[in-house]
Amino acid sequence: MQNTSETSGFAGRWVSFREDIKVLDCTIRDGGLMNDSKFDDCIVKSVYDSCVEGGIDYMEIGYKASRKVFARDRFGAWRFSDEADMRRIMGDNPSALKISVMADAEKTDYHHDILPKDQSVIDMVRVATYIHQIPLALDMIKDANDKGYETCVNLMSVSNVLERELDGALEILATSEAQAIYLVDSFGALYSEQIDYLVAKYLKYAKAAGKEVGVHMHNNLQLGFSNTIQGIVSGANYLDATMAGLGRGAGNCPMELLLRFLHNPKYNLRPILKCIQESIEPMREELGWGFSVPYMLTGFMNRHPRSAIKWNSSPEKDDLVGFYDKIILEEEA
């Protein structure tokens, strides 16, 4: 029984499911921000296999970063996502899972590094852009679209953008070839009422242009999953999640929670749990993602989590009051 965006009422929502929803796993891409994208092949293969068996729609395997910006010997393979590396994991990807890469504006040598689609296992290029980079992002989206790829666009740090400028940005992005525009809660700072308001705004521009809206949520306030649910209720159809919530800082919406919530019988939880058990949880102590008070405080303050990431990997990590005092003092500046 299909549940459209228009269905409302208590029994109409979680008991049923919405067929047009797409789930994107970005475990390796977003998690790569915690380890310079240095994942062993066996980890990447485990995530790939579990996405295939779990019925996930897209797997974002890494960044397509420029070698002119990122030193090849300092970062792992998944910062660059070369064809040879991807094919070592998945061959020609003989599955229904689509492969995505992220292309950051100003950090991607896209004319050179993004090959024509018929030479690549990549299916989709997601362009990530701050509001001041939109003209460049539009050119990147067009380039990828012309080469034969699906495209999406992630507009970052919207919690720090003035509303009239956000409207302007969405109006322009709606003219691009991107099939979906993502609401990205970069700092994990948004409450559900804000998600509802913003998704409605994104939908106004996106739907008029025949596009979908996506959501990418962080867990600084333990709202990664619930804000993704709010995105669904508000009409977003592209959903980002990661295995065990692995991601920068407090991490992301956990795939294991999202899949079960969606109730679409095409998704399977067991292979996801197997991947989490065998490949993701064993990295937790070293990578140290997940909710903690310092991430909560940067979230509440609508700030980049970099100061909390640094604190959490220092000998002071258990001094929660110390971090609070530090960040409150900085606020005076």
Added chain:
Amino acid sequence: MQNTSETSGFAGRWVSFREDIKVLDCTIRDGGLMNDSKFDDCIVKSVYDSCVEGGIDYMEIGYKASRKVFARDRFGAWRFSDEADMRRIMGDNPSALKISVMADAEKTDYHHDILPKDQSVIDMVRVATYIHQIPLALDMIKDANDKGYETCVNLMSVSNVLERELDGALEILATSEAQAIYLVDSFGALYSEQIDYLVAKYLKYAKAAGKEVGVHMHNNLQLGFSNTIQGIVSGANYLDATMAGLGRGAGNCPMELLLRFLHNPKYNLRPILKCIQESIEPMREELGWGFSVPYMLTGFMNRHPRSAIKWNSSPEKDDLVGFYDKIILEEEA
């Protein structure tokens, strides 16, 4: 600027605050389910001090359990909450913080163990009842009220109660002396749309009788905080939370998240963080509360977390797929 339950609209909600909201800390009471209520005095004193300094409205210090049901030598002081034990922590409680105890139906020798108010530092008795115990609960509420206490009632496991019986229960509880009726998500199984629906139902009965509605949420699906927010948005004015989410299984709505969300300047976050750092986090490894896949699975299945608590304290604890297979097989029965 006061924000009443009736205020709606984006800017009217989180930017302001609602003065009639009361926050109840139940760290020691609910956390006592993970250690047979055996907390050292220094831990209980730390929670008490931080509640006083943090501006919390109520602290639930423990259960008022019957010695005929619970062996005094197997459980710690906070299963019984004797006057001498409480006064060792707080003297005559020379503060604005009110002290609450929980009295479980059928597990409390209430005629004998609950003293007249003028002999006690307790301010409020919260009666916890399953639906089949309501006549007894009504007598317990009346007894406490007659002795001079504030009273509340927690109706447990509502996610397993048929709707027409829930309506009957609320109709009866609305005739009691309790100042608030709590919606309790015992198994951490409810989504925000269900919270919204249920709080509205509780309010219908409670408001007509001049009572408030409270919410007590668990974190099995990482929704403890967000469901508490949903409760606030839906009109609940009594809110349970615990330091660092300490509580049975996946734990509760974390106090540190809730206080900052509420934006009422009478609340202070720093003493809460100090308590978490010095007294709560050092217990995490031994007590093992907080989100994990086994708790997620019992939540999704709307079951008591006891099988997950047992699994998480066994040598199999990291075998997530093993627990999934076990619980799926049990479902066949």
